[in-house]
Amino acid sequence: MYLSEIELGENVSEIGRGAFGCTSIDVLELSEKVEFIDNIFSDMHTSTKNEIYKITNTVIIKNPECEIETRSGEWGDVLIVCDENSAAMENAKKSNARCCTPEQYEKGEYDKVEVSPLDIFVCIKKYGMMFKETEDGLEVGKICCVKNGTVVIPDEVGGIPVVKYDYGVKATREGSDIFISIEDRIIEQYIDEIEKVVIGKNVKLLGPGAFTQCKNIKSVEGGEGLEKIGDQAFFELHKLEKFDFSDKLKEIESYAFYGCCNLTDVKLNNALEKIGANSFSECVSLDNIIIPDKVSTIGEAVFNDTHISTLVLPESVKNIGRDAFSCFSGDYKDRNEKVLVSVTKVDRVELKVLNPECEIDGDPFYKNSKDVYMYGYADSTAWNFAHKNQVLDFYAFGDANNDYQVDMSDIVLIMQSLANPNKYGLEGTDEHHITQKGIDCADVDNAGNGFTANDALKIQKYLLGQEKLV
Structure with missing residues (x-):
């Protein structure tokens, strides 16, 4: 080519x-x-x-x-x-x-031929791919060749924006295995040559199975206008380390990044509304993620077998799916039992649920409830789950004295421990002195910035119905 x-x-x-x-x-x-x-x-x-x-x-x-x-x-x-x-x-x-x-x-005295910028041969020579017109712009029809290991989806062709790469590929299941064929989307001989993908700024959609089977992709860049990532778009890309998430991204569908065991840098934007089931499952190197405050549902097994030690679910989250969260450690192997990455065990696994009415479907911890520290409001759905399922421990926001209630006694203990640390502080002589767990629970004002009188004031305002604790 x-x-x-x-x-x-x-x-x-x-x-x-x-x-x-x-x-x-x-x-x-x-x-x-x-x-x-x-x-x-x-x-x-x-x-x-x-x-x-x-x-x-x-x-x-x-x-x-x-x-x-x-x-x-x-x-x-x-x-x-x-x-x-x-x-x-x-x-x-x-x-x-x-x-x-x-x-x-x-x-130059010969018959000239007018060639459209969308001419298939012109597009293949210039971009390595074909396009087809849609109502909104151009869609990538097929990737026909790859140069230097890189696929670049252009911003536009002939002044027409390239808006999607969606060829309608669907996965089929046989038992627990998932099979996807993308030979109609990428010429078979080039599937293993792709190491890098650059997405044009006008692309809004990457469809189902967009780059599944392209096992050598290490990074995906660009895509400033990307709004939706389809089912299994990057399914089991074991070498993928970096993905630029668009500020406009609204939806990540099921299994989108399943099994991307070397993916570490994930920064989700505030426009995101949906994270589909299993979308980051078995991303065993992923150790930190912030859930945007527009996300309403954490689907089934979304963060199952990651390396995330602390997951904070904002108040917008109304439902947590089954097996949504577990922390992986050990050797992660492919289907041929080859070790792809080894992950150390974390010392502490925490789930913080900020919505007191968040619905919890089944066991969100993949049968590992007893290994998890859970944070939430006293008398919340999170507390009820923790009480029934015997999580390792439950931390109630504002509960300084650890009686699983938030009232004036918590405010009193905070002020006592600050005023008389020898008696009521962490190493105090009084049998009712504050504990480390109590300090962690009481730290609600700019959480993580230390234990101060402002925490007592915030709890007081919470009891008066003037503020939320977190």
């Missing part, structure tokens, strides 16, 4: 049909020893069969005795440059091909 020039051997006398089809050779000059040629630029890549495209290459013939194929229409829009009285000129006219003499060619 990217062959732009070639030096023919001095003994070449015949060149067959399609010898240089689907290359980037614009002009080919033949020596005087070439005696016969068919349409050497025909037969583009099989991906373009039955599609409309124009081949506008130029072939310069020096041998006046050189014969060319004379099938009518065979040469399409190829320009044949040869002497006026040559055999090639006679044959070219018989086949209704574009032709001119060398003198006319130098002066």
Whole structure:
């Protein structure tokens, strides 16, 4: 595809049909020893069969005795440059091909061909892919070739924005296994060559299975306008380390990044509303993530088998799915039992639920409730779950004295521990002195910034109905 020039051997006398089809050779000059040629630029890549495209290459013939194929229409829009009285000129006219003499060619005096910027061959040569028009702009139809391991989806083609890469690929299941075929989306021979993807700024949608099976992709960049990532778009890309998440991204569908075991840098934006089931499951190197405050549902197994030690669910989250959260440690292996990455065990696993009415479906901890510290409001759905399922411990926001209630006694203990630390502080002599757990629970004002009188004031305002604790 990217062959732009070639030096023919001095003994070449015949060149067959399609010898240089689907290359980037614009002009080919033949020596005087070439005696016969068919349409050497025909037969583009099989991906373009039955599609409309124009081949506008130029072939310069020096041998006046050189014969060319004379099938009518065979040469399409190829320009044949040869002497006026040559055999090639006679044959070219018989086949209704574009032709001119060398003198006319130098002066530009020959029939010009208008080529659309959406011409398939032009697009493949320039972008390595085909496009099709939609109501909103252009859609990437098929990736036909890859240069230097990189796929670049352009911002626009011929002034028309490229808005999506969605070929309608669907996954099929057999038992617990998932199978996806993307051969209609990317030429099979290039699937393993892709190491980097750059997404144009106008692309809004990456459809289901967009780059599944492209096992060597390490990074995905750009995509400033991306709004939706489809099912299994980057399914089991074990080498993927970096993905630029758009500030406009609203939806991540199921299994989108499932099994991306080396993905570490995930920064979700505030526009995000939906995180589908299993979307980050088995991302075992992912150790930190902030859930945006527009997300309303944490789907089933979203963060199952990650390395996230602390997950904070904002007040917007109304539902937590089954097996949503677990922390992986040990060797992560592929289907052939090859170790892909080894992950150390974290010392403490925490889930903080800021919505006191958040619905919890089944066990969100993948049967590991007893290994989790859970944070939430006293008498909340989180507290009820923790009480029934015997989590390792429950931390109630504002509960300084650890009686699983928030009232004036918590405010009193905070003030006592600050005023008389020898008696009521962490190492105080009074049997009811504050504990480390109590300090952690009481730290509600700018949580994480330390234990102060402002925490007592915030709890007081909470009891008066003036503020939320977190």
